[in-house]
Amino acid sequence: AQSVTQPDIHITVSEGASLELRCNYSYGATPYLFWYVQSPGQGLQLLLKYFSGDTLVQGIKGFEAEFKRSQSSFNLRKPSVHWSDAAEYFCAVIDFGNEKLTFGTGTRLTIIP
Amino acid sequence: NAGVTQTPKFRVLKTGQSMTLLCAQDMNHEYMYWYRQDPGMGLRLIHYSVGEGTTAKGEVPDGYNVSRLKKQNFLLGLESAAPSQTSVYFCASSRGGSYGYTFGSGTRLTVV
Numbered sequence: 001a002q003s004v005t006q007p008d009i010h011i012t013v014s015e016g017a018s019l020e021l022r023c024n025y026s027y028g029a030t031p032y033l034f035w036y037v038q039s040p041g042q043g044l045q046l047l048l049k050y051f052s053g054d055t056l057v058q059g060i061k062g063f064e065a066e067f068k069r070s071q072s073s074f075n076l077r078k079p080s081v082h083w084s085d086a087a088e089y090f091c092a093v094i095d096f097g098n099e100k101l102t103f104g105t106g107t108r109l110t111i112i113p
Numbered sequence: 114n115a116g117v118t119q120t121p122k123f124r125v126l127k128t129g130q131s132m133t134l135l136c137a138q139d140m141n142h143e144y145m146y147w148y149r150q151d152p153g154m155g156l157r158l159i160h161y162s163v164g165e166g167t168t169a170k171g172e173v174p175d176g177y178n179v180s181r182l183k184k185q186n187f188l189l190g191l192e193s194a195a196p197s198q199t200s201v202y203f204c205a206s207s208r209g210g211s212y213g214y215t216f217g218s219g220t221r222l223t224v225v
Contacts, residue, residue, distance in 0.1 A: 043117075043218045044203070046214070090156070098161075100161060101214060102158075103155045103157075
């Protein structure tokens with residue numbers, strides 16, 4: 001079965017610093033991968049997705065992610081974080097057999113001034 | 114506004130009580146899902162539906178039932194609530210997994 005692992009439970013970065021959130025996947029074929037963001041008390045919002053082609057994908061809010069098959073990774077990056085980026089971030093992989101998303105356990109991002 | 118609407122937003126139940134959570138979407142999506150979110154465990158799939166009149170079990174279906182009598186609605190029922198069902202419940206819909214999901218804002222349920 002497919003799965004994703006987010007090894008970092010909590011990350012703290014300074015405002016204006018760069019950010020990288022890690023995601024490792026396990027999937028037999030070419031995975032379709034997603035990053036979602038959840039602000040406090042809110043639902044999840046899609047940041048970006050990867051299906052095929054260019055391994056560097058751009059998303060909303062200035063985020064990007066790079067797919068690396070050799071490392072089974074799909075890490076999320078942002079060059080300069082803003083205080084409004086404080087949230088929880090989830091990586092997910094789709095199972096096309098039943099159209100189900102499997103989520104990682106999430107990484108909580110704290111921004112300090 | 115188009116999207117996924119969940120009702121209620123908050124609820125407190127006593128152990129053994131029953132309730133139904135309603136999810137409504139106005140995007141004509143075929144697929145609908147119910148997840149629960151617990152600290153440190155991410156989102157876990159309870160039940161899902163691939164179209165009107167269909168339902169299927171997800172990862173953690175025990176203690177829950179669902180129905181999808183109309184395409185736009187997906188109901189999640191708890192017949193006899195237990196404290197272990199204290200959680201935040203999210204509904205989502207999709208026109209196909211590759212398009213990603215649209216999530217509702219969640220229902221925070223506490224069972225005492």
